[in-house]
Amino acid sequence: MDKEINLLQEIDTPAIIVDINIVKENIHKYQRYCDDIGIKLRPHIKTHKIPALAKLQIEAGAVGITAQKISEAEAIISEGGINDILITYNIIGEQKLKALRNLANKVKTSVVADSSFCIEGLSKTFEGAKEALPVLVECDTGANRCGVISPQEACDLAELINRSPGLIFSGLMTYPPTSQAQKINSFLTNAKKLIEAKNIAVNTVSIGGSPDMWKVKDIPVATEYRIGTYIFNDRSLVENKICSVKKVAMTVLATVVSTPTKNRAIIDAGSKVLTSDLFGMNDHGSIVNFPELRITQLTEEHGTIVSEQNTNLEIGQKIEIIPNHACVVTNMLNEVNLITEEKKIKKVKVIARGKVW
């Protein structure tokens, strides 16, 4: 991205920079991959949180989008063009159930559930609705987060969903631990068989995760892939050799504000932009064109860069950082600076930022 450096000089820092050319390339490349192997793609909008980018994903061939929360979904559909949303979250509590019903009145909405408590709430809310709410059973295939922990439980909940007024069982969903393809496939295949033995169709088996994006074939039971980070990529994916640095579409632009010693420089991007997410790595991002420099510490408004040699950075100099984790960075600021195809800077609002309800 260094060819854009003159363009970037205009931007006040710290700032998020998104290159639309790379975004489009990333979207189309993975869509083609999914098309080729015959799996549906349902991108997770949590990475970008921007309606215009969700629409690019749909236009490229995605079957719909994934959102984690109802408020996030409401924000992402606010500009139109999105008609199919899967909320991969247990919807609990009256306020959220009411909001879910409102959402389902606007666009085709499906959700997940991993307990009878959750299913009962959904059923009470959708009983009498014009269309039944599609519900997938979330399965814990090794991530130790939400999800039923056995195929038999998945089958029991599938039956409960189909017995519950206002609901229809529509498949299985898992939040995938990385690199356990065999375990995931076996859990989901067993659950599918048990459910089908009850004469219930399992239309969708939804898996996902950027780290395993090129290994979808290892989980043949899957019919749908959910993926977020691939649109921007980030340092975690570069370090894990899932993508090259050239395919990173989002960076953080920062200014050097202090060079107290020759080995240390301080930038104006701290944890309020880059976040403290480490994702198991050392340091807080990598600096484009300066591989020998390390961002070793963040406080809220300062990043500390150190080098064993002279940093050679000068006060006022702007640098681009590839953040450890793209999705959390777009949650910190209200807007991103999009580099358009015409090489103009366009400020775009991160409409679904902070939508945690």
Add this chain to the structure above:
Amino acid sequence: MDKEINLLQEIDTPAIIVDINIVKENIHKYQRYCDDIGIKLRPHIKTHKIPALAKLQIEAGAVGITAQKISEAEAIISEGGINDILITYNIIGEQKLKALRNLANKVKTSVVADSSFCIEGLSKTFEGAKEALPVLVECDTGANRCGVISPQEACDLAELINRSPGLIFSGLMTYPPTSQAQKINSFLTNAKKLIEAKNIAVNTVSIGGSPDMWKVKDIPVATEYRIGTYIFNDRSLVENKICSVKKVAMTVLATVVSTPTKNRAIIDAGSKVLTSDLFGMNDHGSIVNFPELRITQLTEEHGTIVSEQNTNLEIGQKIEIIPNHACVVTNMLNEVNLITEEKKIKKVKVIARGKVW
């Protein structure tokens, strides 16, 4: 805070809860402490980011406020009542210098600098201004962030400031490493002596930091204390025995959304509310009334609670979490839920959220 639990049931989660009674108690207690030992208090508004709370700090006797960034200062003065701001940041670049001059036209503003580059920019901007801009020299007394690294450099910059049109040297400032009182005092005392030997007055010596808030006397050279977290307190201060749990004014309210096993429960507060800040601790906050439960993992929208025994948590149950680090949590959501003195919930906008410029 458990007595408020019925009140909290109304609040959709995840949410930030602030108890105004405890806030006021914290503000007044520390103001009295500073008054008693004869040091000025200049609270850092980065913890709360809310004009009404800044005004409470001023009304209690603070000499002014501290902000890290100009945009943060602009936000905090937007409701009036704040007339004295120290920006503890090197202001670099034309856009920010212009904004600084605008800010200084509205309220009494002072800044820091740790380089001739920074001082030259300030001078160009304030040359010809009606009033000279007060500039403190930032000293690195051990934190290894910004700041000159020797008393002689501090003296050289003090002289440069006073030679520079539009500027006036007004003192020394340090971002303090904790528990190095003697080193801090010695650096600042030496710098002060060198500067005074040049017939330049050192009106202010500004130190700070919540972890050392009760040890101010160990740095007798200081005239002013900057402090942020004390208004809310957080888990890091509780664990370091700086305050008791009863003095924690801010918590995160979350709902249990899944109980996949008896040892594990999942809540709807993840890193998009609690952040990944660990501050050297294990786990991601402590749960009020459930000391045996641990929040061992966060993803963006999920927190994982584990217990060696049965968690005894039920889906739909609301719990209160004391976050590791208060300041970063108020940066995640657009509003907090204030529990008023009349025990009502009042939604208050976090006006300076995300103001990183």
